[in-house]
Amino acid sequence: MTGKATTWTRAGGHLVLGGLGVLCAVPIYWLFATSLRRPQDVSSAALLPWPLSLQNYADAWAALDLPTLLGNTALMATAIAAGQLLIGLLAGYAFAAWDFRFSRALHLAFVATWLVPFQVTMLPNYVLLHQLGLLNTIAGVVLPQLCSALGVVLLRQHMLGFPRELLDAARMDGRGSWRILWTVVVPNLGPPLASLAVLLFINAWNEYFWPALVLQRSNAVLQLGLRSFMGAEGNDWGPMMATAGMACLPVLLLYLVLQRRVVDGFVRSGLK
Template identity: 75%
Template sequence: MTREIVGAAVPRSRGIVGHLVLGLLGLAAIVPVYWLYATSLRAPEDVHSLSPFPWPLSGASYAEAWGAVDMPRLLLNTTVMAVMIALGQLLTGLLAGYAFAAWRFRFQNVLYLLFVATWLVPFQVTMVPNYVLLNQLGTLNSVAGVVIPNLCSALAVIMLRAHVRSVPFELLEAARMDGRNAWSTLWTVVVPNLAPALAALGVLLFVNAWNEYFWPALVLQRTNAVLQLGLRSFMGTEGNDWGPMMATAGMACLPVLLLYLVLQRRIVDGFVRSGLK
C-alpha cells in the first residue's frame, strides 16, 4: 500500500515541477512584451525609468507615433503583405505536399529532398539574384516586390506533406472510386481534414511575414511602406525616441495577438493532431 502511494506521488510531483518550469518560461516570454507596453504608456519624461509599473499612464507616445508616421497606411500595407505571403505559401505548400504525399512518380524522393534542401540555403545566397530579378521586373520599392520571392516556403511543403500523409489512404481511394479527380479530392476530402493544421501553419507563416525586416528594408529602400520600416523614423544619430518607437511596436503586435486569440483553438488542435496518425 505504501509503495502504491509513493508511486502515485512521484508522477504528481513531476507534474508540479513541470508546470512550475513552464510557468517560469511563460513569464520570461511575457516580460519583454509587458516592458514594451509599459514603456509606451509612460510619460515622455519617464521613458527611461526602470520602474516596473508605468505611472501616471500617458498616451503621449502613441499620439506622437500616430502623428510622425502614416499608421493606417503602414498597417494596411503590412497586412496586405503578410496575408499575401501567408496565402501564397499555404497554397503552394498544400499543392506540393499533396503531390508528394498522395501520388507516386519517378524521382519523387529525390525531388522532395532537393526541395527540402532549399530550406538549408541561406537567404544571403538568393538575395542578390532575387533583387536583380525584381529590378528587371520593375517591382522594386513596392509591396509586390516583397511578396513575389516569398510565395513559396519549404517549411510549408514539409509540414503539409506530413499532414497529408496522416489522412487515411482509404478516404482518398474512396474519393477516386466515387469518380472524383485529384483536384476535387484535394479540396473536398484532404483540405477539410487539414483545417486545424492549415490554421496553425497559416498563423505561423503570417507572423513570420509580419515580422520580416531585412528583405523589405532591401526592396523598399526609398519608402517606409511597412510597419517594421516605420520604426526607423524614430531612430537617429543622436539617439532613439524610445516612447514613440515602443508605441509603434506595440501597435504592430496587436494584429498578431488578435489573430492568435481568434484562431487559438484551431492552432492548438493543429499541433495536437500533428502527432496522430
Template identity: 70%
Template sequence: MVATSLRHPDDQYSLAPLPWPLSIQNYADAAAQTDVIRLLFNTFAVATGSTVAQLLIALLAAYAFAMFDFPFKRVLYLGFVGTWLVPFQVTMLPNYVLLQQLGLLNTLAGVVMPTLCSALAVLMLRQHMDSFPKELVAAAEMDGRSSWSILWRVVVPNLRPALAALGLLLFINAWNEYFWPAVVLQRTSSVVQLGLRSFMTAEGTNWGAMMALAGMTCLPVFVLYLALQRHIVNAFVRSGLK
C-alpha cells in the same frame, strides 16, 4: 512594451514596472510621425499575400508528393526540401537583380514575389497528408471525382486545423520580416518594421513612440490568433493521433 508606451515621454527611461501617471502621448507622437493606418494596411497586404500563396503552392506540392507515384519522387522531394537549408542571403542578390529587371523595386509586389513558395510549408503539409486515410481518397476516385475535386472537397476540409496553424506561422514570419523589405523598399517606410526604424535617429531613439507603434503592430497578429485558436489547438491535439 506596453508599460513604456503608456509612460509620459519624460519618464520613458523609468524602471517602475507599472507606468504612472498613465499617458497616451506616445501614441499621439507615433501617429503624428508615421501613417499608422497605411503601415498596418501595407504590412497586412504583404503578409496575407505571402501566406495565401505559400499555403496554395504547399497544398498542391504536398498533395502530389503524398498521393501520386512518379519517377524520382523521393529524390525530387529531398531536393525540394533541401532548398529550406539554403540561407536567404544566398539568393538575395539574384532576387534583387531579377526584381530590378522586372521594375518591381520599391513596390510591395517585389517584397512578396520571392516568398511565394515555402519548403517548410510543403514539408509540414506532406506529413499531414501522409497520415490522411487513403481509403477516403480511393472511395472518392471510385465515385468519379478528379484529383482537383478530391483535394478541395475531401482533403482540405480535413486539414483545416493544420492549415490554420501553418497559416498563422507563415503570417507571423511575413509580418515580422525586416531585412528583405528594407532591401526592396530601400528608404521608404511602407511597412511597420521599417516604420519602427524611423524612431531611431542620430539625436536618439524615441522609445515611447516606438513601443506605442510596436504595440499596435502586435494587435493584428493577436486578433488573428484569437480567431484561429480553436483550429490551432485541434492541430496540436490531432498531431499525436494516428
C-alpha cells in the same frame, strides 16, 4: 514525509518556471508600459504606467502614417501566407497522392532550400526585381517568398497520413483529382492547415530582411517604419515603443486567441 518533499519540489518547480516566465515577459511588458506613459514620464522606472496616456501613439502616428503601414503589413503577410499555403497544398498533394518518376529528387529539391541562406541569394534576386521594376513595391516583397519549403514538407507529411478509404470512395464517385483535393482532402485537413496558416502569417508579419532590402526607399511596412526610429542620435523612446507595440500587437493578440494553434504550428515546424 514524502508529502512534504513533493510539496517542496513542487514549490521549486513553480519558482523556477514562474521566475523564468516573468523574466521572459519583462521586456514585452516594459515595451507596452513605456508606450503608455505620458511623454514626460517615459524615463520613469515606476512599475505601473500611471497616469495612462496615448500621446506616444499619437506622436508615432503623426511621424509615420501608422494606418497605411498596418494595412501594408497585413496585406503583405496575408498574401505571403496564402500563397505559401496554396502552393504547399498543391505540391504536397502531388507528392502524397502519386508515385511518379523523380518524386524523391523533386522532394529533395524543396527540402534542400533550407540549406541555402537568404544572404546567398539576395543579390541576384535584388537585381532581378530591379529588372522587373518591382523594387519598392509590396509585390516585390511577396513574389520571391511565395514558395515555402516548410509548407510543402509539412502538408505532404499530413496528407500521407490521410485515410485512403475516403479518397477511394471519392474516386468511385468519379471525381477528378482537382475536385478530390478541394472537397475531400482540404476539408479533412482542418487543424494542421489552420496551425500552418497561423505560423506562416506570423513569420511573414515579422519578416525583416527582405522587406528591408526591397522597400529601401519607402519604409512601407511596420518593421521598417520602426527601424526608421532607431539609430538616429537621441532616440525618441516613447513613440518608438508605441510603434514597436503596434508591430507586435496583432501577433500577440492572435497568440492570445489561438494559443494552441500557434504553439502547435511552431512545434510541428521547427524554427525557420
